[in-house]
Amino acid sequence: xxxxxxxxxxxxxxxxxxxxxxxxxxxxxxxxxxxxxxxxxxxxxxxxxxxxxxxxxxxxxxxxxxxxxxxxxxxxxxxxxxxxxxxxxxxxxxxxxxxxxxxxxxxxxxxxxxxxxxxxxxxxxxxxxxxxxxxxxxxxxxxxxxxxxxxxxxxxxxxxxxxxxxxxxxxxxxxxxxxxxxxxxxxxxxxxxxxxxxxxxxxxxxxxxxxxxxxxxxxxxxxxxxxxxxxxxxxxxxxxxx
Amino acid sequence: xxxxxxxxxxxxxxxxxxxxxxxxxxxxxxxxxxxxxxxxxxxxxxxxxxxxxxxxxxxxxxxxxxxxxxxxxxxxxxxxxxxxxxxxxxxxxxxxxxxxxxxxxxxxxxxxxxxxxxxxxxxxxxxxxxxxxxxxxxxxxxxxxxxxxxxxxxxxxxxxxxxxxxxxxxxxxxxxxxxxxxxxxxxxxxxxxxxxxxxxxxxxxxxxxxxxxxxxxxxxxxxxxxxxxxxxxxxxxxxxxx
DNA sequence: GCTTGTCTTGCGGGTTCCCGCAAATTTTGC
DNA sequence: GCAAAATTTGCGGGAACCCGCAAGACAAGC
Numbered sequence: 001x002x003x004x005x006x007x008x009x010x011x012x013x014x015x016x017x018x019x020x021x022x023x024x025x026x027x028x029x030x031x032x033x034x035x036x037x038x039x040x041x042x043x044x045x046x047x048x049x050x051x052x053x054x055x056x057x058x059x060x061x062x063x064x065x066x067x068x069x070x071x072x073x074x075x076x077x078x079x080x081x082x083x084x085x086x087x088x089x090x091x092x093x094x095x096x097x098x099x100x101x102x103x104x105x106x107x108x109x110x111x112x113x114x115x116x117x118x119x120x121x122x123x124x125x126x127x128x129x130x131x132x133x134x135x136x137x138x139x140x141x142x143x144x145x146x147x148x149x150x151x152x153x154x155x156x157x158x159x160x161x162x163x164x165x166x167x168x169x170x171x172x173x174x175x176x177x178x179x180x181x182x183x184x185x186x187x188x189x190x191x192x193x194x195x196x197x198x199x200x201x202x203x204x205x206x207x208x209x210x211x212x213x214x215x216x217x218x219x220x221x222x223x224x225x226x227x228x229x230x231x232x233x234x235x236x237x238x239x240x241x242x
Numbered sequence: 243x244x245x246x247x248x249x250x251x252x253x254x255x256x257x258x259x260x261x262x263x264x265x266x267x268x269x270x271x272x273x274x275x276x277x278x279x280x281x282x283x284x285x286x287x288x289x290x291x292x293x294x295x296x297x298x299x300x301x302x303x304x305x306x307x308x309x310x311x312x313x314x315x316x317x318x319x320x321x322x323x324x325x326x327x328x329x330x331x332x333x334x335x336x337x338x339x340x341x342x343x344x345x346x347x348x349x350x351x352x353x354x355x356x357x358x359x360x361x362x363x364x365x366x367x368x369x370x371x372x373x374x375x376x377x378x379x380x381x382x383x384x385x386x387x388x389x390x391x392x393x394x395x396x397x398x399x400x401x402x403x404x405x406x407x408x409x410x411x412x413x414x415x416x417x418x419x420x421x422x423x424x425x426x427x428x429x430x431x432x433x434x435x436x437x438x439x440x441x442x443x444x445x446x447x448x449x450x451x452x453x454x455x456x457x458x459x460x461x462x463x464x465x466x467x468x469x470x471x472x473x474x475x476x477x478x479x480x481x482x483x484x
Numbered sequence: 485g486c487t488t489g490t491c492t493t494g495c496g497g498g499t500t501c502c503c504g505c506a507a508a509t510t511t512t513g514c
Numbered sequence: 515g516c517a518a519a520a521t522t523t524g525c526g527g528g529a530a531c532c533c534g535c536a537a538g539a540c541a542a543g544c
Contacts (some may be wrong), residue, residue, distance in 0.1 A: 012252045016499065038529050083251075088273075108251070162434070162452025165501070187502090192404070206530080207502075209450055210404025216468055224466070227459055240255070300543075407531070417493050422532065429532090448500080 002046060003123070004031045006039030006065060007054040014083070016052055023116035024123065036060030044116070048076065049124045055082040055089055063195050064090070067096045074098040079122050080105045081115075085134045086219040091153065092228070094138065104129035108116045143155070148189065148220065155182045157229045160212045160221055173238065183208070190214045244288060245365070245401070248281030248307060249296040254350070258323070265358035266365060278302030280292055283312050287469045292365045297324040297331055301465045307332070310364065316340040321364050322347045323357075327376045328461040338381065343438070346371035364438065390431065390462065391438045397424045399471045402463055404455045413478065425450070432456050 003020050007013045017030055031046060033039035037060040043051060051069070054064040068076055078101075080093055085107060097103050104122045106115060110131060118129040132140065140147055149154070158168045169179045187193060191211040215221050245262050249255045267346055275281035279302040285293060293311070297304040308320055308376060316359060320343075329350060339345050346358060346364045352373060362372040372380065384390055390398070400410045411421045428436060431466040457463050 011257055014379055017255055047324075075419060083508070087463060094307075108532075138306060159451055160446070160455060162447045162455040164448045167447075177503095177524065178522050183501090204530095205404045205409075206401070206450065207404075207446070208404045209454060212403040212451060212454060213402060213468065213472075216465060223458060223461075225454065230455075230459060351497050419494065419533095423492075425531090426533070446500095 001027045001123075002029045002031065002048060002050065004033065004046065004048040004051045005029050006033045006041055006051065006057070006062065007034060008034050008057045009054070010034075012054070019112065019115055020052070020119060023119040029224045035063060036065030040068055043076070045139070047071075047073070051076060051078045052119075053078055053080050055080060055093075056224065058182075061227070062222065063092045063096060064228065065095075070096060070098050070101065075100060077102045077122050077126065079103065079118060079129075080146075083108050084219075085131070085137045086222050087137055087140075088219055088222040088225040090134060092136045092225060100125040102128055105134045107133060117212065118222060152186050152189065153184060154217055155179065156186055156191065156222065157209070158213065159208055159224070160178050160226060160227055161233055165234075183211075187211055190218075243292065244271045244273065244290060244366075245268045245269050245292045245294065246275065246281065246284055246288065246290040246318065247294045247372060247391070248275045248278065248304065249294070250276050250301075252276075252301040254296070261357055262361060262383075265361040278307030278401040281307050282310055285318070286314065289315070291315075293318060293320045294361075295320055295322050297322060297335075298326075304454060305334045305338060306470065308335075309372065312340050312343065314358065314378070316343060319344045319364050319368065321360060321371075323350060325350050327373070327379045328464050329379055330461055330464040330467040332376055332379045334467060344370055346443065347376045348373045351377060360442070393424060394428050394431065395462075397421065398428055398453070398457055399463065399467070401425070401450055402457065402468060403471055403475055410434075417477070425453075429453055432460075443467075 001024065003024065004015060005016050005020070007016060013032055013034070020030055020223055031042050031048070033042050035037065036055045037197065039051075039053070040060070040102060042048065043065075053062045053066055062080060062082075066080070067080070082105070085105075090105070093103075099161075102122055104118050106118045108130065110118075112129075121127040121129045144237060154172065154204060155168065158171065165169070165176055165179050165183075168174075168178050172179070174182075187207050190211050192205055192207050192214060194205075212221075243266065245266065247255060247262070249258060255276070258453075259274065262269060262272055262483055273284050273290070275284050278300045281295070282292075282302070284290065290397050293308075295304045299307075299315050304322060304324075308322075308443055311318055311320070322345065324331060324347070332347070335345075335347060344362050344364055348360045348371065351362075355375075361370040362466075363371045396414065397410065400413065405413070407418055407421050407425075410416075414421070429449050430455050434447055434449050434456060436447075454463075
């Protein structure tokens with residue numbers, strides 16, 4: 001059995017290395033990669049079936065790496081090991097996990113035992129292991145209670161990228177007015193209608209920009225989500241007028 | 243001699259602990275705090291003069307903690323130890339460092355030796371030690387070449403928060419038109435004027451939102467900068483109509 | 485003093501955004 | 515299959531935004 005570790009922090013990497021060896025005595029070889037790009041290469045080369053993946057990395061983040069890896073071999077087992085349970089990460093991960101794949105999501109703040117248990121469950125038993133905190137986020141996110149539908153999330157990302165209504169309409173195959181409807185919906189949910197001043201009509205927020213700001217502060221979107229979205233946008237633009 | 247470590251990651255904390263003991267044999271006591279709030283309390287209680295501070299922490303980030311600590315005792319020596327050299331961080335730090343204070347900024351990717359050297363230089367010799375990468379960022383940022391003036395940065399933060407032109411005008415004591423002038427300036431520098439489509443006039447970006455997006459992607463602003471700015475905004479709103 | 489350059493302000497207009505209203509269309513529930 | 519509910523679309527208008535133009539304000543340099 002082989003395990004591939006993709007993690008940019010040297011301390012965390014060696015900690016993981018030890019944890020893997022301790023939790024999985026049947027493991028013969030531990031590979032290490034210091035970013036997503038190298039991780040992808042190693043995974044391809046060694047046909048890795050067991051991967052521990054950090055999310056926040058500089059070269060190429062964990063979600064992108066996992067996506068291409070899963071695209072090539074959907075039965076790869078991946079344990080995501082991250083500092084945070086941002087909704088942006090949770091949503092990003094659950095968007096790319098293939099049908100029936102075994103994966104896990106545990107926080108770096110978890111105890112040694114939790115980590116080791118997760119390693120065994122996922123790699124040996126092919127079970128999914130999601131940390132409680134992450135699980136909670138997932139339900140809040142995907143459930144309808146105060147959660148955002150995919151439609152709403154899409155449009156949020158589009159205005160965060162700085163697209164005009166007209167452009168969004170084209171991208172989503174909608175009319176201008178429908179885009180604006182969805183925006184209203186979004187503004188409602190993000191609670192951006194409160195006045196910032198108090199003197200009558202003036203002094204409102206700019207709804208569009210404020211929505212993005214609030215989404216950032218609620219960690220609905222974050223740097224890596226924006227980065228991915230920008231890449232997708234450019235791809236789409238490339239296809240549109242090759 | 244006492245040293246206070248403020249760092250939320252346990253692995254990094256114990257690594258720092260060892261590094262401090264190794265680099266500073268004259269150190270008798272090492273205190274540890276796991277976030278900015280606790281760090282502030284310990285610093286006040288022990289009148290700490292030597293602090294190693296992480297920037298990215300959940301409860302209260304390093305910049306805020308450092309600001310209040312320096313406000314109380316401006317001769318405190320602080321070594322910032324961070325994963326990234328985001329322009330937002332660099333600017334945030336240099337905005338709060340008091341006149342003539344000794345401080346440092348080294349990246350977590352730096353070698354053991356660099357870290358230990360920095361510890362001695364700052365704590366024993368009261369010298370400022372700024373990592374090369376950070377230094378480069380600082381010059382690019384503060385120098386006029388492709389750098390942003392304080393004025394431009396202020397208005398960038400304001401639109402990132404989602405304020406309207408009118409509100410920004412009030413906050414900065416400017417006319418509406420002047421605010422818009424500065425916005426034009428900003429758009430120019432951030433290069434948001436390129437069309438996204440190609441068919442004639444349509445398909446532009448929404449300049450305002452796009453500016454925020456590219457600022458984020460260039461790490462001119464990041465989550466923690468936004469968070470701080472939001473706090474300052476609320477404070478200002480509170481003062482305005484007590 | 486005068487000039488020059490930068491910054492600010494007002495005016496005016498074209499464009500985009502935000503949204504109420506109502507009709508058309510699709511989806512859902514039974 | 516049909517009625518209710520949700521979504522989409524068009525129209526129209528008020529507000530905000532973006533910006534060219536030109537006149538004042540202010541500081542710096544000679």
